[in-house]
Amino acid sequence: MRQLLVTAHVLGGFLSIFALTFALPLGWSLAVADGAHRGFAYAAATSAVIGVVLWLSTRRLGRELQPRDGALLVVASWLFAAAVSTIPFLVELPHLSFTDAFFEAMSGLTTTGSTVLSGLDTLPQSVNIWRHALQWFGGMGIIVLAVAILPLLGVGGMQLYKAETPGPMKEGKLTPRITQTAKYLWLLYAAFTLACILSLRAAGLSWFESVCHAFSTLALGGFSTRDASVSGFESPAVEMIMVAFMLVAVLNFATHFTAIRQRSLKVYLRDSEAFWVLVVIVGSCLLLGGYLYWQGVYPGIVESLRHATFNTVSLATSSGFMSADYAQWPLFASMWLMLLATVGSSAGSTGGGIKMIRAIILVRQAGHELTRLIHPRAVRPLIVGGQVVDQRIVMAVLGFMLLWGVTTTVLVFVMLATGLDFVTAVTVVVACVNNLGPGLGSHGPAQNYQALTDFQTWALAFAMLAGRLELMTFFVVLTPAFWRK
Secondary structure, X not given: OHHHHHHHHHHHHHHHHHHHHHHHHHHHHHHHOOOOHHHHHHHHHHXXXXXXXXXHHOHHHOOOOOHHHHHHHHHHHHHHHHHHHHHHHHHHOOOOOHHHHHHHHHHHHOOOOOOOOOOHHHOOHHHHHHHHHHHHHHHOOHHHHHHHHHHHHOOOOXXXXXXXXXXXXXXXXXXXXXXXXXXXXXXXXXXXXXXXXXXXXXXXXXXXXXXXXXXXXXXXXXXXXXXXXXXXXXXXXXHHHHXXXXXXXXXXXXXXXXXXXXXXXXXXXXXXXXXXXXXXXXXXXXXXXHHHHHOOOOOOHHHHHHHHHHHHHHHHOOOOOOOOOHHHOOHHHHHHHHHHHHHOOOOOOOOXXXXXXXXXXXXXXXXXXXXXXXXXXXXXXXXXXXXXXXXXXXXXXXXXXXXXXXXXHHHHHHHHHOOOOHHHHHHHHHHHXXXXXXXXXXXXXXXXXXXXXXXXXXXXXXXXXXXXXOOHHHHHOOOHHHHOO
């Protein structure tokens, strides 16, 4: 019971601060007079009131968070933030059910990019701003944002940082204080976002569309202001700018920070994960560009490379934008893109999936096992990036992959049992667990998730949350051992 009350105390502080996020869409609504300000005002008030009540009613129980407190707080914060974030959708889009509104909010916060909305081109500007702002806040993790200001709440942040930060290797800190680390990461994230906004504006987009797409590009989220996504712009310049910033966002932000602090690009050369991310993505762009031209999908090699590059980078980084309906490409190409979405992101980036570092560890561990069969007495440490990988990390990666496989398999069978065809069931589950967005089949890039039943919608919403929290943090709070004293 005390564990819940301690978590509720910090959760109250978090919700009080989260209320401030509604200032952006509220101010935008008032500035453009789109009439959608009421929903944001109600949501801000609700978040603030709930937060203050929780904070005050548990103020005598504040103490340093323990590991299990951090995991519970992360899950609770995402759920409460998503629930509060539904209010603007419910008020301004009265045709939406709570189920669909929660799905849209969770999709935004987890940077998944799946949507149940159509007619995006005609939505009030502030509603679209809010959708994209949700992705921006979720991109580096709402909890990491909270870590930066947790000293104001009287609570240390290291346990939250470890619970939220993507990837298997979370022990290193960029600065002596974890709050300072979080602040620097957010400043870097904001700087890249501003650069993307200005670049898109220079390429011809309006300020509104530049802000929205910069938010979702740096968050690798995939929301757009148009039903046709990026294909609606018909602009190679916009596509190349977004490709560049998606590649920035898919690399570890700690690597960016270190490179800037040391003023050296050699940092990227020493990062084996960044090397393989870029090799896999660039290689796949060339492979699919040549394949599409060979198959006659596009008449020229330049057009083939253009669409292959944008859509490959978009899916490999788990963004989910589209410049063409890749579901209409030969099955090899579209399935290759879905595969890339599972491994294309770096740990410490805003991307989803299992992360390239885990794939590297798995491949090298498999090589070690093969070597051990030939040389049973050989003792060879597992080395990644010039560093020996602790056996505990190897086991954690193996455990994660088992949990990822079981989660994906179970959800696929659940979707099949509810009536989805095989291709749709597999790809929507992969898309949601890996925070990608569009699948294939009846919920491909040219469609949305509006036709899902309520049960399917809730199942996939929680798949997004589990995937965003990298499964372990989510499922640990569901184990009986977590609740024992």
